[in-house]
Amino acid sequence: xxxxxxxxxxxxxxxxxxxxxxxxxxxxxxxxxxxxxxxxxxxxxxxxxxxxxxxxxxxxxxxxxxxxxxxxxxxxxxxxxxxxxxxxxxxxxxxxxxxxxxxxxxxxxxxxxxxxxxxxxxxxxxxxxxxxxxxxxxxxxxxxxxxxxxxxxxxxxxxxxxxxxxxxxxxxxxxxxxxxxxxxxxxxxxxxxxxxxxxxxxxxxxxxxxxxxxxxxxxxxxxxxxxxxxxxxxxxxxxxxxxxxxxxxxx
Amino acid sequence: xxxxxxxxxxxxxxxxxxxxxxxxxxxxxxxxxxxxxxxxxxxxxxxxxxxxxxxxxxxxxxxxxxxxxxxxxxxxxxxxxxxxxxxxxxxxxxxxxxxxxxxxxxxxxxxxxxxxxxxxxxxxxxxxxxxxxxxxxxxxxxxxxxxxxxxxxxxxxxxxxxxxxxxxxxxxxxxxxxxxxxxxxxxxxxxxxxxxxxxxxxxxx
Numbered sequence: 017x018x019x020x021x022x023x024x025x026x027x028x029x030x031x032x033x034x035x036x037x038x039x040x041x042x043x044x045x046x047x048x049x050x051x052x053x054x055x056x057x058x059x060x061x062x063x064x065x066x067x068x069x070x071x072x073x074x075x076x077x078x079x080x081x082x083x084x085x086x087x088x089x090x091x092x093x094x095x096x097x098x099x100x101x102x103x104x105x106x107x108x109x110x111x112x113x114x115x116x117x118x119x120x121x122x123x124x125x126x127x128x129x130x131x132x133x134x135x136x137x138x139x140x141x142x143x144x145x146x147x148x149x150x151x152x153x154x155x156x157x158x159x160x161x162x163x164x165x166x167x168x169x170x171x172x173x174x175x176x177x178x179x180x181x182x183x184x185x186x187x188x189x190x191x192x193x194x195x196x197x198x199x200x201x202x203x204x205x206x207x208x209x210x211x212x213x214x215x216x217x218x219x220x221x222x223x224x225x226x227x228x229x230x231x232x233x234x235x236x237x238x239x240x241x242x243x244x245x246x247x248x249x250x251x252x253x254x255x256x257x258x259x260x261x262x263x264x265x266x267x
Numbered sequence: 268x269x270x271x272x273x274x275x276x277x278x279x280x281x282x283x284x285x286x287x288x289x290x291x292x293x294x295x296x297x298x299x300x301x302x303x304x305x306x307x308x309x310x311x312x313x314x315x316x317x318x319x320x321x322x323x324x325x326x327x328x329x330x331x332x333x334x335x336x337x338x339x340x341x342x343x344x345x346x347x348x349x350x351x352x353x354x355x356x357x358x359x360x361x362x363x364x365x366x367x368x369x370x371x372x373x374x375x376x377x378x379x380x381x382x383x384x385x386x387x388x389x390x391x392x393x394x395x396x397x398x399x400x401x402x403x404x405x406x407x408x409x410x411x412x413x414x415x416x417x418x419x420x421x422x423x424x425x426x427x428x429x430x431x432x433x434x435x436x437x438x439x440x441x442x443x444x445x446x447x448x449x450x451x452x453x454x455x456x457x458x459x460x461x462x463x464x465x466x467x468x469x470x471x472x
Contacts, residue, residue: 061350072276107273107274114271243306252386253387259299259300
């Protein structure tokens with residue numbers, strides 16, 4: 017969380033890595049001189065400036081684990097006809113400069129030691145802040161039981177697939193469940209279809225353990241799942257949500 | 268300010284719309300939803316709105332009584348701190364001024380208000396930003412009852428401040444002696460939130 021009364025300044029950030037995550041998603045890592053550390057789940061504002069002074073700003077969830085020096089990673093999914101995401105995906109190169117301001121947001125956050133059990137529910141690129149929590153947990157050697165139920169349109173839409181498999185194979189209390197909403201590949205062993213109450217009952221932690229839920233995805237996804245969780249008896253004040261509208265680009 | 272190589276941006280048409288968009292915002296035709304938790308589902312039969320100061324109740328309205336108060340329609344631009352702005356949104360509801368009138372309050376007892384909502388959300392506002400026609404408790408959006416996901420049955424509408432101040436599911440307006448911060452204002456967001464001065468986060472001038 018930011019210190020009271022201290023302004024978050026815009027920082028120049030040099031792009032040091034551009035990683036392809038899938039056919040419509042890249043992760044952009046930049047190094048921002050003056051960056052103070054973030055908590056998992058926080059976001060960052062980015063600002064692009066054209067030669068004539070025109071500027072555009074957007075908010076993105078921070079993808080890389082805390083404690084990563086001055087490095088800030090964002091994972092960007094293409095928004096068709098968007099102003100910013102096509103530029104970030106198609107034009108931005110290592111060595112380019114963007115501006116960052118953050119970290120922002122002190123509510124949709126989890127840090128090792130905050131406890132659980134955790135139920136993480138991701139829709140599409142809503143996986144990004146939840147991945148940051150999983151990375152923070154793994155990096156700290158935290159053993160909080162955690163389940164990620166991750167809904168994607170198809171298997172080629174899944175983000176961070178190999179890394180998630182690696183984390184799940186560690187056998188440290190992290191359970192990974194994928195569901196695909198628009199196809200069922202051959203030899204698919206995950207769930208298919210929208211996340212519904214039976215699916216939440218199959219994979220969610222025991223409500224008696226007072227689980228903490230984080231739900232992030234498009235608005236209809238988050239609305240539906242938060243309602244399911246409340247109906248299933250999950251404590252409402254332990255359900256934290258973050259939504260992005262169809263305009264995309266936002267959180 | 269650092270120029271990013273290759274970025275030109277996609278400008279909107281020059282002219283009046285441009286003048287209506289605060290710095291760092293972009294215009295959307297969608298209506299994104301941003302909420303920290305589950306959407307409360309409050310039936311209008313269970314709904315009431317209270318106006319209070321300390322422990323003292325200054326006024327309380329059932330759904331029917333509230334809807335019998337004078338109705339006002341506005342068309343305004345709204346600006347979310349997450350960067351989207353939406354132009355010409357139409358709302359109907361009861362202005363804060365009319366609510367004060369209905370409660371028989373001529374002079375507000377303090378200079379600040381905390382709005383309390385179903386789900387536990389709070390946000391703080393100066394009375395000066397609620398009165399003189401600046402704000403309403405809205406029940407209709409674009410001619411229809413506001414859906415629960417967008418704050419129905421009733422939400423605050425304070426369009427000249429960032430939209431987190433326009434609290435969804437509002438149930439209680441409580442006068443407070445000082446400008447104590449609400450939910451987002453305690454979590455790194457600006458105490459006042461003027462989009463034209465880009466007061467997004469704590470410490471922004």
